[in-house]
Structure formats: structure tokens, C-alpha cells
Amino acid sequence: MPPCQTIEPSESNLMTTAIDLSPISGPSSWRGDELATATDWIYHLSDAERAELETVGRRFVTDNPDLRTVTAADYPLPACAGLNAECAHQLDAGRGFVLVRGLRTEEYGDALAGAIFYLMGLHLGVPMKQNELGDVLDHVIATSNKTLDDPTALPSRVRDRLPFHSDSSDVVALMCLRAAQAGGSSSLVSGTTIYNEVLRRRPDLAHLLFEPWHWDWYKQDHDAPAKTYTSPICSYVDGIFSTYAGSSMITSAQDYPEVPRLTEDQIEVLRLYDEITQEPGLALDMDFQPGDVQWLLNYAALHSRTGYVDFPEPERRRHLLRLWLKRDVGRPLVSGFGKNVVQARGEEREETVKDGGRFRIAEAVVPNFEWGN
Known part of the structure; x- marks a missing residue:
């Protein structure tokens, strides 16, 4: 076992308590090769759960509420109480992720599929804006043939393999509308396991992960109000370990x-x-199937995807919907952790959004093909 070191609190490293550098254990410390032989991380919808989501989703489409103001209380899901409880448990105290399977999105059309996805999100947190247009429902889809070598390329809008990273929210969720012709697997890795390995191999360097780093904001959002922001990579407060990572954003900030x-x-x-x-x-x-929904706590695991090949027909290209959620369960974090400047919807956002935001479900499920070009 590596030696136990202590980081004393200081203004420079943003720490609020001393930290013992010891291995972290618990359900968030997992390996992919162990989970690959299991299936308990996949939640299969019951007939009753699927029927309720479809029924309430159709009402959502008909009502056409403003995505910025609609709440879970407006659309109760009593039959999905077990689904919501399991997702919440895995996010807050479990592995940090869960894959929900069983939606028949190929039969729904994108508006109903997006409505169901948004409803599920409302019952797990508060949707956040994902860009300066104010969009609360965004897309992972290739809108050009750019590669990540191009400094103007947005990671969500290219076909390249992505490096492992964290998104700028408590929870990130993806719904697969259409899969790629080849490739495009979603990859997750435990932040706890990575940290434990860094500590085991280089205990002399592990403390650096708890100090502030400069991150490239412009590369993630070309309309961002500043080029960079700062955050530690790791947080450990009151026995709770959290991760915020993405070395490519640190490197490009240089x-x-x-x-x-x-x-x-x-x-x-x-x-x-x-x-x-x-x-x-x-x-x-x-390997996402149409209708799969992945819920991920950004503080528990990093995500990426493999490179992929699209179908030649534009309407068949790989297309995921994405939600960022603020999920306030009292998780303790060091000051300034993550891209904390991103605000939840309803918090002085009306004055900051630019023209072009899409706030009704029928328009929100249609990608903005100018974004990322």
C-alpha cells in the first residue's frame, strides 16, 4: 500500500480540509473487464414502465411545454418509481452509471423519443443549458467532416475517437436515436480506479490532482464567455471522492x-x-442500441467513444440526444470544482441566451447543423 500523505488546506490549492492520500474503495471503484461479464448495470424496462413513458410522452408532445420551465411535477410517473429509484441509487451511491434499455424509439419518431428522454431527466434532476444558445437538449451528431485536429471542431460534432473526459454537469445522459454503421461505442472508466492507480504508481505526484488546473472553455463551446476556467481534477471532502477530468482540455489551454x-x-x-x-x-x-439511455454521474466516471463510420444517408447518421442535469443531493465538493460557472436553467439564463435556442420538443430534437461547422 502506498504511503499515506496529507495535503494541508491552502488558498492556492482550493482545499477546505486536509486530505489523506490513501486508496479509495466502494462501488464506484470498478473495472470494465469485470462488469463486462455482468448485466446488472443494465435496467430493462417493464411493460408497465414503458407504457407509462409512452403515454405521458405523447401528452408532453401534445402539450408542447417550454423546456426551460417544465418540471417533473407537471408530468408524474408513478409506474416508473422503481426505475427512478434505481437510477438515483446508482448515480448517488452505486457505480455512478446505469444503462436503461427497452424503449422502442424506432417506432416513435424523434419528437416522442425526445419527450420521453426529457421526462426521464426531469425526474432525476434539473436540465441545464449546454451552450450559450441556451439549449437544454443537445445533440451528439457529426455535422461536418472535421477532425479533432482542427481547432474549430467541437467534440460532439465529429466522428473521431474522443479522449476520456467529464462533462460540465452533475449528470450527463445520452439517448441513442440511431447507431453508427460501424464503431461509435460508448466507453466509461471509473475515476476512482484511475486515481488509485496513479497513487499506487506515483504517490509523489498524486497530490497534484487536487490542485487547480486551467481548462480550455473555448474548445468546448465557441460562444463561451471566457477562454478558460480553473478546477482541480480530484476532490475529496467528508469521505466523498469526485473526479473532473479531460487532459485534452488542459493541454489545449496551453x-x-x-x-x-x-x-x-x-x-x-x-x-x-x-x-x-x-x-x-x-x-x-x-454498443448503443436505438432506445438505449445512459445515465452517468460525471464525478464518478469519465466517458468517451470510439471513432465511427456513418451511414451514407444523412437521415441514418449516428444521432444521440444529450442532457446535462443538475442533481443536488448535497454532494460535498471542494470550492471551484468542475465547470461550476455553468448555470442551471431558471437561474438568470433568459438574459444570457443568444438567438437560436430551441425550447420546444419538436424543434429541440432537430440538430442545429450550423453548430460545430
């Missing part, structure tokens, strides 16, 4: 001269962190 240069130790711990995420057996790969 393109801005006002950002401090990374030290040799910082470069080394980032390199090690990335190497560990790529080691065989660590990640769990999911």
Missing part, C-alpha cells in the same frame, strides 16, 4: 499565452493519467 505553463510534474501526471485510462480491461464499452 495555447493561450495568459495561461501558466504546465510544470514537468504536471505533464507527467497527466501522461500517466491518460495511459491508465487506455489500459486493457479498465474501460467498459457499450
